[in-house]
Amino acid sequence: MSLDVHQPALIGVDWGTSSFRAFLMDGDGNVLESNETDQGVLNIEGRNFLGVLEDHINGWLERATLPVIISGMVTSRNGWIETPYVSCPAGVEVLASNLTRHVAPSGLEVYLVSGLTTRNDGVPDVIRGEEVQIAGLVADGIREGMIILPGTHSKWLTLADGVIENFATFMTGEIFDAIRTQTILGRLMSDGPTSAESFRLGVEQSKRCGTELLHTLFSVRTLTLFDEMADDKTPDYLSGLLIGAEIQGAIVLLGNPKRVWLVGRRSLLARYQQALQALGIECIRTGENIAALGHHAIARAMGLVS
Amino acid sequence: MSLDVHQPALIGVDWGTSSFRAFLMDGDGNVLESNETDQGVLNIEGRNFLGVLEDHINGWLERATLPVIISGMVTSRNGWIETPYVSCPAGVEVLASNLTRHVAPSGLEVYLVSGLTTRNDGVPDVIRGEEVQIAGLVADGIREGMIILPGTHSKWLTLADGVIENFATFMTGEIFDAIRTQTILGRLMSDGPTSAESFRLGVEQSKRCGTELLHTLFSVRTLTLFDEMADDKTPDYLSGLLIGAEIQGAIVLLGNPKRVWLVGRRSLLARYQQALQALGIECIRTGENIAALGHHAIARAMGLVS
Incomplete structure (x- = not known):
């Protein structure tokens, strides 16, 4: 001291x-x-x-x-x-x-x-x-491992011996907003209480579809069309699809971690934590x-x- | 008769x-x-x-x-x-x-x-x-093969013995518009003459990145930031990225065709034809x-x- x-x-x-x-x-x-x-x-x-x-x-x-x-x-x-x-x-x-x-x-x-x-x-x-x-x-x-800073532009970084080795930006938050405000998917959505279950369904769909989104996104529409999901559940489902696709993309680019450190705003971290854990990745929130x-x-x- | x-x-x-x-x-x-x-x-x-x-x-x-x-x-x-x-x-x-x-x-x-x-x-x-x-x-x-109807919502269909076997919707056109009007990528774009070369660069990037978009899209920003692409070339590059990702996703979902039939508007068909041919897929335009x-x-x- x-x-x-x-x-x-x-x-x-x-x-x-x-x-x-x-x-x-x-x-x-x-x-x-x-x-x-x-x-x-x-x-x-x-x-x-x-x-x-x-x-x-x-x-x-x-x-x-x-x-x-x-x-x-x-x-x-x-x-x-x-x-x-x-x-x-x-x-x-x-x-x-x-x-x-x-x-x-x-x-x-x-x-x-x-x-x-x-x-x-x-x-x-x-x-x-x-x-x-x-x-x-x-x-x-x-000093070692993978760190995620979720946000409008999420950042994923890999650390080795205290040095930032590589990183990647994912436009997840901004694309969510663009879809919500500017597409037929957003127009069909209604507001409702947050649904962890719908978010989970989105993450699980991204496990089946990998990083693919241009087709997978259409399920936001068809699931409501066939009464398999309520309109007010689709924002959380869409969020799960996008965060799931982000995680799949980061794994391809930077490697498949057993655990990650999460940095940032509490509400968003909870979503990433839920998605990562559904994919078998341990999460540690930082101070x-x-x-x-x-x-x-x-x-x-x-x-x-x- | x-x-x-x-x-x-x-x-x-x-x-x-x-x-x-x-x-x-x-x-x-x-x-x-x-x-x-x-x-x-x-x-x-x-x-x-x-x-x-x-x-x-x-x-x-x-x-x-x-x-x-x-x-x-x-x-x-x-x-x-x-x-x-x-x-x-x-x-x-x-x-x-x-x-x-x-x-x-x-x-x-x-x-x-x-x-x-x-x-x-x-x-x-x-x-x-x-x-x-x-x-x-x-x-x-x-009576056999794969058919693409490009558009705001592109449709891919597979045909066997004159029967529609399966199909998939890709929201490519609508997502292009949402990105163009609603994200930082669109705000950084300027208008210019159509560039087949920038479109080709986008398609080739999608060959490297497969269906991944949330990270790959960020290259629209960084390529201009490092003066590797002019602002007015980015709309065609983005179009190439998205159509390329659509094709990659369709191949995963419906199979890898040697040739496809293209149905629809002439201007959009030319883009799909260029992208498909860059991926070694023969295109036949229909009447x-x-x-x-x-x-x-x-x-x-x-x-x-x-």
């Missing part, structure tokens, strides 16, 4: 598409204070990124001179400062040595974590922000604030905290 | 979701006159199906008393008169013996062709209207008006024409 434990030593910022989270940490990476808003990269009025950042961290900087490390979509083409992607495999050391230092006109100095890129089946893939969460898991002692742990690990590898 | 060749003997109506087509035929199934409108099942003002029908065929009926045979989505739940689906396998004899006779309040008597149903992987599938087009192909001498041929074959099997 360092001498300045519980003294502010680092500010970490996880700045994604739809949310902004800032952490004040001590020298050991303990979170002393944090704040979270919906000021994600797509919600910054007049693209005043510096102003939003300063609003949230200047109070902390008045107390002490602290290094500031930032990660997420804020470093993308549509963000504040675009940084190049770093190729996989990449661990904490690579992330640290590829930090981009930026001094704002106001004099504020920040370090930006670059996203990662990989190639699978001949085409590129990218992450921005998830690599810091994985660095946090590694700092927390997880909160792993992004802050990751910022701390990268900052320490760079020598920004002792 | 019958004596009354070139004399009106039958009216056939192919009444789908988005179009209405009526044919006046002689006793050999030759089309003497026809008309086509956009008065599909979803575009009938006040659901006045009988009025629309009479507008188009009463002129013909004034000349002679003719049997009227109708097929397509007009017999679905949202159509004019709902008829039950008939199970596969089914050929012309089965379609003829399952005609539904309906006498309208106006006295007009019509015969409705029922759609077909099948089950694959434990879930039902349905067609309404395509079975008559296939009956037309059979009447035209095609027009096969629906009328099918109506005639069913009417003859039922004894409505001699």
Whole structure:
């Protein structure tokens, strides 16, 4: 334990598409204070990124001179400062040595974590922000295995000896929304209580159909047409079909794990947990604030905290 | 050749979701006159199906008393008169013996062709209207093989000894539209001239990725991000990915054909032909008006024409 434990030593910022989270940490990476808003990269009025950042961290900087490390979509083409992607495999050391230092006109100095890129089946893939969460898991002692961050764009990553080896993006959440709002399947749906049973039927159908969706999706219509499923059960069935197809696709691409770590929002994790367990895969949910742990690990590898 | 060749003997109506087509035929199934409108099942003002029908065929009926045979989505739940689906396998004899006779309040008597149903992987599938087009192909001498009717919902059918054995629906066109209008992939696209080369790249990607789409679709974004594809080439690339995945899925479900028959609109057929040929499958485009041929074959099997 360092001498300045519980003294502010680092500010970490996880700045994604739809949310902004800032952490004040001590020298050991303990979170002393944090704040979270919906000021994600797509919600910054007049693209005043510096102003939003300063609003949230200047109070902390008045107390002490602290290094500031930032990660997420804020470093993308549509963000504040675009940084190049770093190729996989990449661990904490690579992330640290590829930090981009930026001094704002106001004099504020920040370090930006670059996203990662990989190639699978001949085409590129990218992450921005998830690599810091994985660095946090590694700092927390997880050095091997497969990690899933479910979401609008789900990310699957493989970890070997504490290094991110490969990853893949699945557009599951966004495709669900597009089907729900824009196709005949959505028009035939009605709202009802959540049905774990219908979700399970969707996952089981995806076990039979593998990654195939263009035909399998039509069963959302025909099962109601033949009164084999109620209209208000189809949203959960569709969710099961899509998450099931995602899992089947990830297994083909990245390998068939015995267990996985799940990172993210509680409600969505429960669905993934149910689907994975139906396929015989053990799930471990990870803790909160792993992004802050990751910022701390990268900052320490760079020598920004002792 | 019958004596009354070139004399009106039958009216056939192919009444789908988005179009209405009526044919006046002689006793050999030759089309003497026809008309086509956009008065599909979803575009009938006040659901006045009988009025629309009479507008188009009463002129013909004034000349002679003719049997009227109708097929397509007009017999679905949202159509004019709902008829039950008939199970596969089914050929012309089965379609003829399952005609539904309906006498309208106006006295007009019509015969409705029922759609077909099948089950694959434990879930039902349905067609309404395509079975008559296939009956037309059979009447035209095609008795074995695989037939594709590309569209918003593509239909693949297998034919053995002149009987429809099995079929599958693929929501390819509708999913393309949903992705184009409702996802980040669509927002990043721009319009440009049609690119057969980008379409080919999409088909080749689907050869590597099989039926997988939730991950593969993300390449529409990353290829432009890394300047490996121009924004205005991505609509054709996406089209290639989806049609390629449809073909991969159909092969798994219905078998791997050496050649297929293609039925439908010319512009879409060219894409399917390009994709199928890239996968080593020979394509034969079929003629027009096969629906009328099918109506005639069913009417003859039922004894409505001699």
